[in-house]
Amino acid sequence: MGDASARRLMARFNTAVSVMALIPILTFLYLLSIGSVSVSGAHGLTGVYVGLALVIAGLGFVLGQQLIRDMVRRLVDANQRLQRLNDQQAAFVSNVAHELRAPLTVFKGALDNLADGLYGPVGPEQVQPVAMCQREVGRLKRLVTDLLDLSRIEAGKLPMVQQSVVVQEVLRASIQLFEVQLKERGLRLTVELAEAPLGVTGDPERLEQVFVNLISNAAKFTPRGGVTVRARRAGEAVRIEVEDTGPGIAAENLERIFDKFERVGESEEGSGLGLPIARDIIGLHRGRLWAESPPGQGSRFIVELPAAAQPQGAAS
Ligand code: ADP
Numbered sequence: 001m002g003d004a005s006a007r008r009l010m011a012r013f014n015t016a017v018s019v020m021a022l023i024p025i026l027t028f029l030y031l032l033s034i035g036s037v038s039v040s041g042a043h044g045l046t047g048v049y050v051g052l053a054l055v056i057a058g059l060g061f062v063l064g065q066q067l068i069r070d071m072v073r074r075l076v077d078a079n080q081r082l083q084r085l086n087d088q089q090a091a092f093v094s095n096v097a098h099e100l101r102a103p104l105t106v107f108k109g110a111l112d113n114l115a116d117g118l119y120g121p122v123g124p125e126q127v128q129p130v131a132m133c134q135r136e137v138g139r140l141k142r143l144v145t146d147l148l149d150l151s152r153i154e155a156g157k158l159p160m161v162q163q164s165v166v167v168q169e170v171l172r173a174s175i176q177l178f179e180v181q182l183k184e185r186g187l188r189l190t191v192e193l194a195e196a197p198l199g200v201t202g203d204p205e206r207l208e209q210v211f212v213n214l215i216s217n218a219a220k221f222t223p224r225g226g227v228t229v230r231a232r233r234a235g236e237a238v239r240i241e242v243e244d245t246g247p248g249i250a251a252e253n254l255e256r257i258f259d260k261f262e263r264v265g266e267s268e269e270g271s272g273l274g275l276p277i278a279r280d281i282i283g284l285h286r287g288r289l290w291a292e293s294p295p296g297q298g299s300r301f302i303v304e305l306p307a308a309a310q311p312q313g314a315a316s
Helices: 003-033 044-115 124-154 167-184 204-220 274-284
Strands: 163-166 188-193 199-202 226-234 237-244 288-292 300-306
Touching (some): 003 044, 124 274, 163 167, 163 204, 167 204, 167 237, 199 300, 204 226, 204 300, 274 288
Antiparallel strands (some): 163 199, 226 237, 237 300, 288 300
């Protein structure tokens, strides 16, 4: 909560309390006007009782109001402190990730060149350690990129373009990245894409990031069988499904896997950030991403995006 919204909240609270203070006064005036109470009747001991009751009620009201105001102020202050801490933490993660990215890119480039023999032939006993370094630097770079994306999303600063996107084009580009890997591992790849262009509005690169993450997970967690990618129109939405024949996901974990750093599988690789980022990106496109896993039938990840309005005269 920012300073301005905290001030607005306190002002609203003060107005509400002032309005509430009118209630007993108005009630008393109303009772006076209909003759249920009379000032002339309140003399002697009765007058003292009535006066005392009014003073006690007024005191209770003022004290109660001060107590609640104090508590609200404390809560607002604590909330602001937490918000500031959260912002500082996000800024710290973002800065560190940003600083790490540049040297990691240099390391990766140099290692790739080394492996490709650009600095001279790589001896047989050097091949394995160089490959290991390449793998680890690649992993670190992905983690740093994920952290940077996440901190930008949380700060509401993820750069995203808004343009017309044909889902099949983005999906084909994403699928292409895995064709060789799936084939080499003897996994079947089935692609069922609607023929008519499925148009959505958004950022093609961010959507590709989501599809790549889902297909990469499907490939990673599937030891045999295959991966199926589908896309079709479903009412007002474009529905994309990535299905695999892997071990599936237990019902109690179907939502947990979208939490940050949550990894429930047995895979060695991965940071547990891919799915939360994917869900946030789809959310920024006003869509939904969720997982289903009927027992014994692998996993299915479903993305639904609002379909773009059809251009005039276009067939569906
Ligand atoms: P990671 O980088 O660990 O893959 P993700 O956020 O992409 O991070 O996935 C989080 C967890 O969700 C994974 O560690 C795994 O436990 C589970 N998961 C994701 N996709 C699948 C899938 N296709 N089949 C089974 N489990 C999956």
